[in-house]
Amino acid sequence: MPVPVVDVRAAVRAAAAYLDQFDDFIGARQARLEETEFDDGSNQWVITLSMIDIPKDAGTLAELSSKRNYRQFRVDAETGHVNSMKVRTLHPIE
Helix, strand or coil, X not given: CCCCCCCHHHHHHXXXXXXXXXXXXXXXXXXXXXXXXXXXXXXXXXEEXXXXXCCCCCCHHHHHHCCEEEEEEEEECCCCCEEEEEEECCCCCC
């Protein structure tokens, strides 16, 4: 099992900074950490952040009525480089 050089806190910071780079396109607000997991097979941190995706010019009421969306980030555990960001769909528990 590989030992990560980049710890989980640094991986979360890298994912949040990566998300911020796309603020003009995504308009994510109120980003929040949801999940962390280390993938031994790929030596990557898998970080899930949730956020409210609304346009910058929308008012406060839009934030209150918006649902949270989820993004999953894969962060290289040796370099801290974010390799991918994907939309994560949650399925209801039955």
